Amino acid sequence: MRNNRSTTPVWKAIAAALRAEISERRYLSGDKLPTEAHLSARFGVNRHTVRHALSHLVAEGLVRTRRGAGAFVAATPTDYPIGERVRFHENLLAAGRKPEKRILHIECRAATTGEARALAIEDGAPVCGCHGLSFADGAPIALFESVFPLDRVAGIDQHLTDTSSVTDALTRAGVADYTRASTRLTAVVADVTQALQLHLHEGDPLLRSTSVNVDAKGLPVEYGRTWFAGDRVTLTLET
Template sequence: MPPKSARTPVWKSIATALTRDITEGRYGPGDKLPTEADLSARFGVNRHTVRHALKAMAEGGLVHARRGAGVFVTLTPTDYPIGKRVRFHRNIEQAGRLPGKEVLYFETRNPDAEEAEALDLPTDGRVHVYGGRSLADDTPIAVFRSVFPAHRFPDLTDRLDRLRSVTAALRECGVPDYTRAWTRLTAQRATTTQALHLRLSEGDPILRTVGVNIDPDGAPIEFGTSWFAGDRVTLTLNDTP
């Protein structure tokens, strides 16, 4: 009798089918896959078999699990240079991605001690605060907070709301160029709010950058903090002007 042909393990067939769904664009980078229960129903198997398939895909770097959130298609991290000129749109475009920004809030308030020191504010100084979310290919990669001296740029929030660009708004305010004076990088865990904005789970790794931008005369004009999703961005140090 001819030998029986070896059967493909069911978990491997499931992994192949899901991989085909990803390569053919049904699920893109950053998308969440159906739940184990949904996949069990789709393929007519138990959850252990589905879990085996997802584990194999994760070992191959195709997907990754987020505790309490599910299994997601792996993103190719976006290279994001941190140097003398940090320009979000240019950095994302140079990485071959489509940049986007969403405004979360504007406010004018008293500065805290760190903001007042970073911006060298007078004792009665106020600040404009611009908070938002940065995206690459419609996927959130960071939330940010930019703080500006209100006495120098009294109508900056109106310009930011209209232009949605810090560079363009500052140019209208008479600052033709600005550069980064210093940057600090720190690894953190996502808070509940940060996780919500970045589509992460609370406690997932994020990278925080804190920096000050200065005008051509060396005066501080922006104190910025960004929180990047740790698996979506590769921060690179670049001293090129």
């Protein structure tokens, strides 16, 4: 007979339930979570199992504990609107968070077939690829990869070296304004390197955004992919 019992550890299920409630803003930053006794009764487990789940959330940066006081929400998801104009720093400042971007790697290479199609350039044309991490209040919330057509935005590689802001780099390259032409959102899971960089666990949920930004003439100037930590960002669509 087939064994239909779940193989998910109970503590992981409890952590997932509390993470979802924090994401849904049932608890806000600074709010105290229910006591271990309350959670033990709610989930029908012993306190050791509850403690294991809370330790997992502490490691993720979502919860902090104080001896004798209990467990508290350390952070709630950052609201991140996606519309015609998406500006990282402005979005986070508007949400009351401190933004930071860290460039990990910049490379000049030939465009892949998919990149060439997205950027409306020849297959193998020169592009600049920029890889980095985005932070809110010091916590990593997303990995990003941006690809720029070098023939269209000459010198973008040097400008990205001088500034971590894509908007500033494009301005220096002669693109005074740009807008988002398309966005595609896909639910994925973190691989081992993504989990390491985002302080997650392998297999944790991510939301991948794939987009194309165009200049005032409608020509693509950036093809980007961003992997958001699923429980740290709430993406909202602007119309």
